Amino acid sequence: MSAELDYKAVRYWDDVDVDDPLPGFSMPLDWTTMALQVHGSQDWSRIHHDPDYARDSGHDDIFYNTGWTAGMLGRALTDWAGLEGWVCKLSFQMRGMNMNGDTVSSKGVVTDKYVDDDGQHLVAVDVWLENERVGKTTPAKAVIRLPARTA
Amino acid sequence: MTMHPDDFDLDAIREEWIGKIVSRNQGRFPVEYDPIRRHCHMTGDSNPLFTDPVFAKEEGPYGEVIVPPSLLPIYFSSKGPWPKAPKPKSDGEKKKSKRPFFTLGVPTPGDRGINMGTEWEYFAPIRIGDRLRSEQAITDIFMKPIKLDNKAVWIVSEMSFINQDDTRVAVWRNTTLVHRSPKQIAADEEQFAKGSEAA
Numbered sequence: 001m002s003a004e005l006d007y008k009a010v011r012y013w014d015d016v017d018v019d020d021p022l023p024g025f026s027m028p029l030d031w032t033t034m035a036l037q038v039h040g041s042q043d044w045s046r047i048h049h050d051p052d053y054a055r056d057s058g059h060d061d062i063f064y065n066t067g068w069t070a071g072m073l074g075r076a077l078t079d080w081a082g083l084e085g086w087v088c089k090l091s092f093q094m095r096g097m098n099m100n101g102d103t104v105s106s107k108g109v110v111t112d113k114y115v116d117d118d119g120q121h122l123v124a125v126d127v128w129l130e131n132e133r134v135g136k137t138t139p140a141k142a143v144i145r146l147p148a149r150t151a
Numbered sequence: 152m153t154m155h156p157d158d159f160d161l162d163a164i165r166e167e168w169i170g171k172i173v174s175r176n177q178g179r180f181p182v183e184y185d186p187i188r189r190h191c192h193m194t195g196d197s198n199p200l201f202t203d204p205v206f207a208k209e210e211g212p213y214g215e216v217i218v219p220p221s222l223l224p225i226y227f228s229s230k231g232p233w234p235k236a237p238k239p240k241s242d243g244e245k246k247k248s249k250r251p252f253f254t255l256g257v258p259t260p261g262d263r264g265i266n267m268g269t270e271w272e273y274f275a276p277i278r279i280g281d282r283l284r285s286e287q288a289i290t291d292i293f294m295k296p297i298k299l300d301n302k303a304v305w306i307v308s309e310m311s312f313i314n315q316d317d318t319r320v321a322v323w324r325n326t327t328l329v330h331r332s333p334k335q336i337a338a339d340e341e342q343f344a345k346g347s348e349a350a
């Protein structure tokens with residue numbers, strides 16, 4: 001898990017640079033996190049909690065679901081965006097699987113900053129999940145609106 | 152219910168299904184604290200904008216706990232996962248779909264699903280107490296082989312979320328692939344071999 005965050009802190013668009021990292025966080029996956037995944041997402045598809053069913057479907061084991069994946073990516077974004085940041089867009093591809101026994105990290109980096117036609121101060125971010133077994137499992141892109149000191 | 156891949160007519164399926172509204176739902180419950188708290192618990196997210204009503208009201212910019220951008224608003228714009236909502240009488244006359252929910256009713260050779268990609272846009276905060284409704288349409292259907300199944304079908308859909316003030320607060324675009332299990336592939340190949348022998 002990450003160090004204690006100051007959730008009252010405001011991140012300003014002016015203070016962000018391209019290539020700035022998003023610190024993110026890591027989580028080891030076990031049967032408890034599997035149960036929390038089902039509990040939190042209310043996704044009872046057996047492929048995410050029933051190893052026999054997952055193997056019958058042709059997979060090595062159960063894998064973590066979309067709701068959990070989004071939660072991992074979303075937390076890295078909102079932890080970084082601060083009190084007044086707003087996640088405008090989030091997209092991701094499920095290219096690899098996260099399974100029990102993996103330690104999954106949610107990380108990111110700033111790829112662009114700009115002001116759009118509506119005067120919004122925006123930051124583009126690449127964010128992803130990775131584990132030591134397969135590398136990047138879930139590449140994602142997000143756009144975050146931040147307050148500007150100069151606005 | 153599945154079909155043999157030889158009976159799957161992609162052009163006809165696309166003609167029938169692309170652009171079709173496959174669901175319109177009014178949320179049975181308002182946006183509530185506990186589903187948000189459970190969503191955050193999954194990933195250890197203790198952000199008080201999502202988990203602390205006092206902080207959200209007194210120090211947050213939205214005046215109330217809001218739905219995090221990673222929690223799909225469909226949770227609050229549908230009948231809810233459990234308990235089952237009572238069915239209107241007219242539903243009894245409808246033919247119940249035997250297709251897995253993730254196919255959105257689209258006929259496919261397989262009945263196993265994997266979510267492949269998703270995209271959300273958030274236009275306005277969704278606060279505790281909001282009432283949401285949704286509308287979902289199919290936007291694309293195509294075939295693209297995967298290692299598990301060379302007859303996998305990909306289904307793309309878009310769902311809009313609207314609050315009690317008729318404000319469109321979010322949109323969700325999703326891509327699901329539907330594939331056959333190894334057992335079904337073996338059965339389909341056996342059926343094909345028998346058909347070839349008979350011919």
